[in-house]
Amino acid sequence: MINAVLVFNNSGQPRLTKFYTQLETSVQQRLISEIFTLVSNRPNSSCNFLPLPPLLASSSKSSTPTTPHNDTPSLVTYRHYATLYFIIISTSTESPLALLDLIQVFVEALDRLFENVCELDLIFNFETLHATLSELIVGGVVVETQLDKVVDGVKAQGRVAKRPVNEGKGALGLGGFGRGDGVWAGR
Amino acid sequence: MSLKECKKEIRSNDMDLKSTALMKLTYLEMFGHDMSWASFNVLEVMSSQKYRHKRTAYLAAVQSFRRDTEVLMLAENQLKKDITSPTPTVISLPLMAIPHVINPSMANSILSDLLPRLTHSHPAIRKKTVVTLYRLALVYPETLRPAWPKIKERLLDEREDPSVTAAIVNVVCELGWRRPQDFLSLAPRLFDLLVEGGNNWMAIKIIKLFATLTPLEPRLIKKLLPPLTKIIKETTAMSLLYECINGIIQGGILDGVEGTAEGEEIARLCVGKLRGMMVIEEDVNLKYVALLAFEKIVQSHPHLVSLHQDVILECIDDADISIRMRALDLVVGMVNSDNLMAIVGRLMRQLRNAPIASSTEDPANDRGRQSGVVPAADSDDSDAEESLRRANQTSNQAPPLPEDYRICVIRRILEMCSRDTYANITDFDWYIDVLVQLVRVSPATKLSPVMVHDELSDFGIPESKGDVSYEIGYELQNIAVRVKSVRREALEAAQSLILVDRRAQMFPTSGNGGQGVLEAVGWMVGEYANLLTQPDGVMTSLLHPSTTQLPSHTLAVYLQAIPKVFAGMAGQDQISWTPERRTLISLLLARIVHFLEPLTTHPSLEVQERAVEYLELMRLAAEAASSTETGTDQSDFIDPPLLLTQAIPALFTGLELNPVAPGAQRKVPLPEDLDLDTPINSNLQYLLQRADLETISDADEDDVYQAYNERPHIHSEAPMTAAERLEVSKSEPSSYQNAAEEEYLDPDILARRKAERRERYKDDPFYIDPERDRDSGVSTPLHNILKSSNGDELDIDSIPIMDLDLESKDRGFSEQRGREESTRATVKRKPRRNFEIMIDETLGLDEPTSSRGSSRPDLVRSSQAKGKKSLLEVDSSGLGSLSLEGDGNSKLDIERREAEEAEMAKALKEVERLRLEMQRAAERIHPKDAPLEGTLVKRKKKKTKTAPIVSAEVAGEVVEGGGEVVTKKKKKKVKTGEEEQADGGPAGAVDEGVVKPKKKKKRRQVLLDEPVATGS
Structure with a gap:
């Protein structure tokens, strides 16, 4: 199953x-x-799988080749799009290559919802981002992989707010967060 | 500032404001700002009627609720309410939130609301419900029992929405590996789904599930083979192709069809595709997953993997650390005595040549390579090849090795070499050189003062302590102990490591890396002091001022080594006690005393204790040395003081130290006549008292002084019995004999070996030909050490030496060499030197813990420590014990409630019937009394419950006021009191059978009361 989904930008x-x-x-x-x-x-040339971070590595795989426990997170898959990193931490019951496709579906769904998605959209539409993810994955299990159905599922929850045009591109980070108040209140 | 604002806003009564504040908090939570204080506000917003508010609140709950969140109990009602909402979007909210907040008690009560959602008209709700039910089962496995038949029904329904089916397959796949036997019945349906195809994600999951099912049902193999072959040949999705191969290998399908024409074909197909992933495709991801697949099969099908040794070994040197790590894991599994040296050689070269990583590597070149999102295809069936496309750009510069990777490589080298008590090592000289080289490349450690303190507690255990150099030292020590034939060489290495003036050469130039090896090395030079070629140098290094700066546990080992080395240096009784010798020894002793003195106040108790002990001993020895007269005449043989030649060496020589298996001590049988209870001397008290008195009376300094210095006394002072000394004299020559035994290699064999070696290593970059070396004028420090310390007695040429001068050699060339060498190694077996490797001493049969890799107890330890749960892990072990087929003993609330309700209804009916019957009977006997007394007894009954004595009183009262039919009435009344639902109407004792188990206790009390009542 999937243990965590993370998205962060190039500065972490x-x-x-x-x-x-x-x-x-x-x-x-x-x-x-x-x-x-x-x-x-x-x-950029390296593969899309990370070695386990120290926090996860300490208690799982040791040097002994015992049978890997299927409950332990053992796979960190990532993809890098423009300014954002998409990361999925999963157990060995997931297929590594399929997870890469899943990230792709996730990003494509966001792209459809926001029409040419960028990092700013995700900041201002924090909730839609979460809603999209929960159409894909519930409780660590993938429930949908069809792009159309994911998009429809999010749209059924209400109108997806468009990015305000007058907001510049300096809105990365917390500075943008402060100015985002108006957007939230408006919906 | 923002947080404060939010705190204010969230307390407002305006729901819009509240919900906005909540969302801000949720956003801030992502950055690590705690919002647990707002959990009640989350609930408030959750209960709002507006969907928008609800959605915000549910998200906040998912992100911020933890196990210990107190409002969880209150949230339960809201969750139940929203699950039963008529709006599908509202139902979705609790469905996605429940997996994050669920706990066992909640699972129990929510289940009844959740189950009907499985048949909701909306497929989106159905599929989410399935997953939510799975998460319920994870925290409370029993919930799966009522849920499973319904889930199964959904799965078997062919008109079900494909999305729902896919979600169920995902869940079944997660459940499947825990209890595959429960899912065999689903095989036909799953097979149909696989053949129908359409959804690659689902197909992958089905294949994964089948891989766990095939071992239980071998007939599946034949059935699966055609569709899997078809998929492998036809699919465009690389992920599906890969999982097919993976499934075939993991499910044991290859074994199942071995020998048949089909089997040949599929084996060829799979292996060919995997190899293709490694070499033909220019996709690093495929390389990675292929290694992953190889790693899985290396245990069961080593022959398949070894066919691809060439490509796998290439990956050890891949630019990508992830791929290297995988290759490393894989290589450890496929190592054997033929390829060990080649593999270790590769790894060693990597360690030596790569620069040490700087943690602040600039990631700038990663950024902005792709602008915007690049959608590849429209469906999830998009070809993996296409969607995974990446700009391929390999840098020519060797990547810096991160420290943990470095440590990992060193550990793996040690693991490979020491496996099965050095089964794969054919050349221990080589291994010793590898170890010495490893010390040089080991990374610096960050020992905090706290850690040093902690280490004191587990003193003496050569454990990793996070520093890999301790493990290297442990290996060196282990070889010296186990392999007698190379003990001399191991000591040579130890000596070179311990010499202070060599330190710059032997250890990494920067940092304190490798220092951990000194602990083991210190022990070695002490224990085998007689093998040292430069005892003076070693002693000087042990006494060097820098020694006191070592960690306390290493220092303690050093302290132990000092008298041992001293004993070796001063203990010869064959040499006359000349003035020169006396001066030398006195000087040496003075140096030792000078070194030990400040250490008697060392903060570490272990160091302090040893320093004090040996300081006293050395002072005595100094006394003895100075007081023993030397011979004036050169020809005269004067015995050196016995303290030096007998007593001190006797302290440290004895039986050989042998490795002992971890469990051996436990297996020592108790002697039958062992009696620990009877005192050895019943007069102990008296003896002690007398001893006290004696010491007081005998406290004559001269006496003590004399006792130590008079020769005959020294004999008796030596802490050794005659029998022990006999053993010593026996064991010492035997060890010499052993060493000599190893020299049975005749000169001609040695010469041949030498020639062979030169031939074999002609092109090996790790080997320096001494002749060529002399020409080039370049020499390694290691070489020098060996040359200078060994003199002519050792065959220098027979030791392969890591070449430090690799810069001049082309890297590609050497890689090619390595590959060629590995292939050649399989063709031409090198003559194996016969090493006798001591295995752990133990009694009786080996225990499983010590059977594997017993030479490395730390491995055993680490596997024991495995029980620890990993971070992020969702424990599903509870599911393992749950059988879906049979009915378990413990029933679930919902089932129990149903059963109870039925039982209760039956019981009530029975009670009612009996009541009527009894009433009729009572009316017949005593029409007036019955209702009155019924109430009376009921009131008194409370007391009856508290104490039997009171009940006796009650009984008395009843008897008094009762009338003629005492016994019978009493029975009735007590019963009436017991029947809680009864309103005073008498119920018979007949209904005991229907009373529910819950009331058992009370009923027993009643039976106890009755004799009292009748008796009075």
């Missing part, structure tokens, strides 16, 4: 964090920063 600021187990907020942050360190040091 989270844009979406979804953990399918209850985890202390501080531990979540540590895990995010560990994964970011791993992922940001990788050249």
